[in-house]
Amino acid sequence: MSMEGFRILVVDDESSQREILQGFLEKAGWEVETAGSGPEALDLLRQRSFALCLIDYRMPGMSGLELLQQIRQRYPDVTVVIITAYGSIDSAVEAMKRGAYDYLTKPIDLDELSHLITKIEERQQLLTEVRTLRAQLTERFRFDQIIGESGKMQEVLSLVARIAPSNATVLIRGESGTGKELIAKAIHYNSPRKEGPFVKVNIAALPENLLESELFGHEKGAFTGAVERRIGRFEAANHGTLFLDEIGDLPLPLQVKLLRVLQEREFERVGSNRPIKVDIRIIAATNQDLEEAIREKRFREDLYYRLNVVPIVLPPLRxxxxxxxxxxxxxxxxxxxxxxxxxxxxxxxxxxxxxxxxxxxxxxxxxxxxxxxxxxxxxxxxxxxxxxxxxxTSEPEIERRPRSEKMTLPQVLEALERQMILRALEQHDYVQTRAAEELGISERVLRYKLKKHGLTVRSAEGEQQGGERP
Ligand SMILES: Nc1ncnc2c1ncn2[C@@H]1O[C@H](COP(=O)(O)OP(=O)(O)OP(=O)(O)O)[C@@H](O)[C@H]1O
Ligand SMILES: [Mg+2]
Structure with missing residues (x-):
């Protein structure tokens, strides 16, 4: 099968030779043009691209060798095959030295010729492939501080590169620790808003009764304890990006309010009815199954569609x-x-x-x-x-012990318990609340068990809970 755009130029001063070659090659399915001299060949080369030139060595005026030289200089991508008289090995060698890909001797063996052209075609195809591959390689998506060589991450990063410049709302999903916040920041810092603030709100970390004023701010005296007027995160994020982390935990009444901000880019502080306009981009993230939350009426479907304009799904590391x-x-x-x-x-x-x-x-x-x-x-x-x-080890400690080393049932249970506790702690960043939850025990029981096993755990206290303050 012949390659798209694989055009051959036959250059020979003898018209009969040109016709034989053209007839044969066209019959074999190649696209062929002919020239009767070097200058005529150069003319054609200027007008269109050829993959291969078959050039007669001996021609009056510009010789085959001279034409070869001109082509090598001006069109380095064109493959040249020289046709020499039978027995003139010297001229063949000379042609090869000057950059001919190969030579054929007269009378031309047509089978050999078609074999040679097929080989050249394959080689060019390979070269094109290598070139596009290389182009793709240099075009790989790179972000500072984000590692993502895998195909799956490259897809994510190419999407990030494409959508970052826009104002589109983004919903990032992925298991815990997959890099949702990292991606949110990459979007912000690669957008025209990068000089503006990146404000993060961790919805799950804020008590429900404070959430509304945290997001929208409040006027002095709006509620007990509101001694000062306070600007909310939506206002703080003006001209920048607001990152709503753990959006699945947003209480339903606030979902209605958020929906309105998304639609109108406008809201009121708690205790005021003066609408405030903001210019923000919203990026939300969650590791929850929002579809299930919608079915269970914990999450508004209309809000989901407003948020899910650009969905980004981060694949788990495994x-x-x-x-x-x-x-x-x-x-x-x-x-x-x-x-x-x-x-x-x-x-x-x-x-x-x-x-x-x-x-x-x-x-x-x-x-x-x-x-x-x-x-x-x-x-x-x-x-x-x-x-x-x-x-x-993928197996619990007890299974790795040699058989001879018999363990009693209490010992086995003890070892297994220790193993599970260690694992839960490591998985949850040593946050004891979460580890206890995973293990299905209370935090108090976990602390007791840690003591029993002689495990000291680095404290996760002091971890900033509310996200960055603007
Ligand atoms: N592709 C990555 N390249 C380099 N570091 C990464 C990558 N993905 C995540 N990290 C790092 O792993 C840590 C967790 O990432 P991040 O906080 O963005 O995850 P998350 O999905 O928001 O997690 P969670 O759901 O627990 O909030 C961070 O320190 C982050 O810098
Ligand atoms: Mg996060």
């Missing part, structure tokens, strides 16, 4: 394991810089374990694992022993 090695490198460098510890790399075995692990807490969990490993590392390379226990 579905893009190619990203793990570059993430490990990135996080290692970041941690080493922050801690000042000279950790330079990671052993192969440790990397293998990291690649195989499933990361229920996604990139944040990997980040925690690396931070911990950098702190523990006794060498300049991270070893398997620096990784958390639950990574080192």
């Amino acid at each position: 579905e893009r394991r190619e990203d793990i090695p570059p993430l490990v490198d990135f996080l290692l460098r970041k941690c080493a810089e922050q801690t000042g510890k000279g950790v330079k790399g990671i052993s192969r075995e440790a990397m293998d374990l990291l690649i195989r692990y499933d990361y229920p807490g996604n990139v944040r969990e990997l980040e925690n694992i690396i931070e911990r490993a950098v702190l523990l590392a006794r060498h300049d390379v991270i070893l398997v022993e620096d990784l958390p226990l639950h990574l080192r």
Whole structure:
């Protein structure tokens, strides 16, 4: 099958030779034009593109060799094959030296010719492919501080690049720790609003009774405790981006208010009926199943459609394991810089374990694992022993013990309990409330069990809860 745009130019001073070649090549399905001399050939080359030139070596006026030279200089992409008289090896060698791709001797073996052209066609196809691939490679989407080599992340990043300049409302979804906030910031800092504020509201972290005034502000005396007039996050985000994190937790009455802001870009402070206009872009994020929330009437469908103008779904880390090695490198460098510890790399075995692990807490969990490993590392390379226990084996500790080492039922239960607690803590960033929730026990019971197992846990207190203040 012949390639699109693969055009051949036959250059020979003898018309009979031109006709034979043209007839044969056209019959074989190629597009052919002919020229009776070097200058005529150059004329045609100026007018349209050819993939291949078949040039007679001996021609009056401009010789085949001279024409070859001209073509090499002006049209380096054109492949040239020289046709020489039988037995004139010297001229063939000379032509090859000057950049001919190959040579054929007269009388031309037509089978050989068609074989050669097919080969050239394939080679050109390959070159074009390599070129487009290379172009795609340099066009990869890069954002500062975001690692995403996998196809899935490249899709996300190309979408981010395309929508960032607009004002479109974005809904980012993905499991915990997949990078929702990171993407929200990338959108803001790659938009025309980048000089304006990026204001984050963590809806889940704010008490319901304060949420409305936090979002919309209040007038002095609007309610008990409102001693001063206060500007809400919507106003603070004017000319910038408002990031509504955990949007699934927004109480229904506030959903109505938000819907109105989205429609009219206008709202009132609590305790006032003077409408305030704002110029903001809204990005919302959640790891909840909003469709289910809609079915259960916990989330308004109309609000969902207003928010979901540009949906961005972040894939869990276990579905893009190619990203793990570059993430490990990135996080290692970041941690080493922050801690000042000279950790330079990671052993192969440790990397293998990291690649195989499933990361229920996604990139944040990997980040925690690396931070911990950098702190523990006794060498300049991270070893398997620096990784958390639950990574080192997929089976619980009890199953790894040699059979000879019999355990009693209480011992087995004890080991299993310890294992599950450690795992829940690591997955939840050592936030005990969340770990307890995952384990289905109260925080008090968790604290008791930690003590019993002799586990000390770094405190997550002091973690900023309300998000960045404007
Ligand atoms: N692709 C990535 N490249 C580099 N770092 C990343 C990437 N994705 C996430 N991180 C890092 O992982 C951590 C968690 O990311 P982020 O806070 O954006 O996640 P999230 O989806 O908002 O999580 P949550 O649902 O728990 O709020 C951050 O420190 C972030 O910088
Ligand atoms: Mg987040």
